[in-house]
Amino acid sequence: xxxxxxxxxxxxxxxxxxxxxxxxxxxxxxxxxxxxxxxxxxxxxxxxxxxxxxxxxxxxxxxxxxxxxxxxxxxxxxxxxxxxxxxxxxxxxxxxxxxxxxxxxxxxxxxxxxxxxxxxxxxxxxxxxxxxxxxxxxxxxxxxxxxxxxxxxxxxxxxxxxxxxxxxxxxxxxxxxxxxxxxxxxxxxxxxxxxxx
Numbered sequence: 001x002x003x004x005x006x007x008x009x010x011x012x013x014x015x016x017x018x019x020x021x022x023x024x025x026x027x028x029x030x031x032x033x034x035x036x037x038x039x040x041x042x043x044x045x046x047x048x049x050x051x052x053x054x055x056x057x058x059x060x061x062x063x064x065x066x067x068x069x070x071x072x073x074x075x076x077x078x079x080x081x082x083x084x085x086x087x088x089x090x091x092x093x094x095x096x097x098x099x100x101x102x103x104x105x106x107x108x109x110x111x112x113x114x115x116x117x118x119x120x121x122x123x124x125x126x127x128x129x130x131x132x133x134x135x136x137x138x139x140x141x142x143x144x145x146x147x148x149x150x151x152x153x154x155x156x157x158x159x160x161x162x163x164x165x166x167x168x169x170x171x172x173x174x175x176x177x178x179x180x181x182x183x184x185x186x187x188x189x190x191x192x193x194x195x196x197x
Contacts, residue, residue: 033161087180
């Protein structure tokens with residue numbers, strides 16, 4: 001499947017070529033991500049250049065549509081923050097620690113805890129919070145998502161789609177581990193049935 005990289009974002013897309021069109025069209029499917037329709041005679045370079053031109057729009061629209069999946073990208077050190085995990089919302093406690101050399105992010109007794117070295121600047125501590133949270137959720141997605149279905153599951157990086165079916169394998173965006181189990185199961189079922197939204 002073709003893909004481009006925009007900044008740190010990987011955008012995979014499905015390309016359909018048609019004889020009876022003279023344009024390039026981008027359609028954003030809520031489930032399967034980016035679909036591109038292009039004239040049969042359009043070169044790969046022109047198609048890719050068009051997608052690059054629209055990459056910021058694609059990324060913004062996708063993240064607006066699936067804002068619940070990108071909350072962890074906006075985490076701060078402020079109190080009263082909540083993080084979703086398997087559809088439930090848990091409070092995050094962030095605090096500096098003189099005992100910590102490296103930051104740590106963990107889930108314990110229905111709460112998230114982030115400890116970081118005292119000597120870090122606020123900006124650096126916040127950047128590491130987001131990084132550590134993403135690592136934790138990525139690992140949990142590999143543990144939890146396969147238990148929600150009988151289908152074979154492979155976890156993939158965020159590619160501006162919830163997932164895809166390839167042969168007898170379902171590829172899932174690691175970020176969906178933030179959603180409820182019922183929502184995840186529905187997504188897997190829809191991917192398996194090759195639905196579009």
